[in-house]
Amino acid sequence: MNLESKIPEGPLAEKWARHKFGLKLVNPANKRKYEVIVVGTGLAGASAAASLAELGYTVKAFCFQDSPRRAHSIAAQGGINAAKNYQNDGDSVFRLFYDTIKGGDYRAREGNVYRLAEVSVNIIDQCVAQGVPFAREYGGLLANRSFGGAQVSRTFYARGQTGQQLLLGAYSALSRQIANGKVKMFPRTEMLDLVVEGGKARGIITRNLVTGKIESHSAHAVLLCTGGYGNVFYLSTNAMGSNVTAAWRAHKKGALMANPCFTQIHPTCIPVKGKYQSKLTLMSESLRNDGRVWAPKTKEDAEKIRKGELKPTDLKEEDRDYFLERRYPAFGNLVPRDVASRNAKYVCDEGRGVAATGLAVYLDFADAIKRDGRTTIEAKYGNLFEMYEKIVDDNPYETPMMIYPAVHYTMGGLWVDYNLMTTIPGLYALGEANFSDHGANRLGASALMQGLADGYFVVPYTLGDYLATIGHADKLPVEAPAFKAAEAEVKHMVDRLLSAKGERTPEEIHRELGHIMWDYCGMSRSAEGLKKAKGMIQDLKKEFWTNMRVVGDAEEMNQALEQAGRVADFIELGELMVDDALAREESCGGHFREEYQTEDGEALRDDANFAYVAAWEYKGDNQPEVLHKEELVFENVKLTQRSYK
């Protein structure tokens, strides 16, 4: 298979403009004749559905939640980057591009990343026009802050609820198009298969989650905006419903999955408390702007704290180890997420972790409060502190917060070309569901930027080119055999899940999968561990299909059935992630292989052999997937070892 990235020729700064001019256009009068399916209504999906409908296309949008407004983009806290340079601090499109590609440890395409930086400025304009209430200065200009790993202030924010406000902006645009009759919305509906015929994506098969009805939907193109697969780890900052099913079933129909092992572990989450824990809560990275990360210098002190014999505030300054400031004097507490997470893990591995589990470090605001006053800190982070107090029952103004890394984002995803089209013509992947822009590590405040860039400013251009090429007559009716066959396949899968009469719930198996993934394919990976994990996952898959039990019927609201289907896909994805992590014999970004590290424990890349995108092709149930490589070409940046010292 030839993976053609379709990166346009020409100088970096002109690629997108040139490409847009070269794309075919659909006649305005013909646009309504084209139907487009959008799966998922988060930032990428809602913005794409609204923008395409505004252009005149006929859109059907789907989400599994009860309303498009609830997609998990809503939970993003910190902010959205844009190269506006409003602060006159040396930002530019090129700098945002450079930071993003470097932050991703040089495992993303230059062309894609540059385009992302380029359209970032339009996103802010668009959102403000919609009424997104970004933070402002007293004079009325937009406020900015610096954010995770950036040395300029380019992050726009709406308190600690930036994702919510951006999503509500996109949701309002989508709602307007629903009212106009240009978008037909299907909430509480889950995509369970992709229909491919004649080498093109033709539509999807869905299950109505309220009635259980299996239905076919036909279109000229299908856009998967279905988010990431962090829940493969069971515990993550993702919403409970976030899943890989749409993307995975498209993968099984021929779409290649790229860099699946690139997952992001976020350093500042509330630590795990008990076995019953269902999810982890993120504390925004912005907290690291003022909070100082530390652990006790000695194991003895840490142990006393764990036993409750000592309080963190009892520890004198000289008995504390501000390990990020010590190891990375230039960036200090603001090092990128992968670096911060790994260091927290090292400290806990050394026995210097706190909390009853020993799996936590401190994020301390005492100095910031002393310096700026409690009122200032409250204004900046009040809602986050409140959230922390609700969960932990501890006041972070007085006692330092406890944090530990947790799975947060997945950089890997469906392989797409520059047009965001997957290896199946007519099937697109946007936002976190694709692999394209963040390389091996995503910088803070870049996920919102990418989701909206793809939906508002990329796919409305690139989709037209495909549609104009195929023509509006090229659509398959839902009565066609390809749809009927796919429907039958979906029904068979549902029956199979309901017919298993074993002992274990889907939840239990999911939790077990999560442990395997976290232990062997999490913050630190080794060949030995990964091989072991592969066997464990294969055993778990057998266990799932022989010893699982789903109560209830197919023709009704059945949340256990929904979950079982998602867990089945997570298990298969988990195995592929392990394969991918094993095949990538280097460390880069969030992918840290213990065998490949520098003397002082930093990730050691191997650019000569691994500067490629690993794209995996499905070959059938229980068959090994085939690896295809897309070489990454760097013409505008020099590949250096990331240094934050």
Place this chain on the structure above:
Amino acid sequence: MKINLKVWRQKNGNAAGKLVDYKLDNISPDMSFLEMFDVLNDELMHKGEEPVAFDHDCREGICGMCSMYINGRAHGPQTGATTCQLHMRSFADGDTIIVEPWRARAFPVIKDLMVDRSAFDRVVQSGGYVSVNTGSARDANETLIPRTIADEAMDAAQCIGCGACVAACKNASAMLFVAAKVSHLAVLPQGQAEASIRAERMVAQMDAEGFGACSFTGACSVECPKSISLDHIARLNREYLGAKITSEAV
């Protein structure tokens, strides 16, 4: 902790429902309320019984999906929090907890504790937006919006659309929800052009959906997980009256 639960079970929208008793041992005070329900469902499934259906997703208080009426209060005894942010430490060992779905004509029950809140979506579709197509925006800093105005807009805009205001209201009125959206856009310059028509249309849709009238008792604001202020209802009333006087639409 030991907990006695009385949970509303209803097979579907057409079936009759009733409260069913469950007993749980070994509940940790650190568990969230929904994690306690996970434990219940796990036990039920192991017994081959159907788990309790309930809406939930982000479990961090922002998606607005969770919606339980706990001991006669929307989202339970805490203020300024959603059901998923409620922890078992808010209850005492041996407590009996009654859990029901949101009760409102405009929110029909789908199953057990799950209700249909699509009426809210239709209210937003009727006018809860600024009509601006992608690509037609001017530079974001060209419109000056003083911090106080931006903050006021944000206070209203942070509504999570959970419906607790409706569930808490004796009339099942959606005034706080509608007011939050109208207010958010009415205080911002971007929302001015459509301010009148927005207020008129959203109120008309709210009435069409079967929500009750507002008698301004303030229960909505007390139970709102984002503590959205009643001031926004006052603003909605002003916007609506102004619109009625000046506009011929609707």
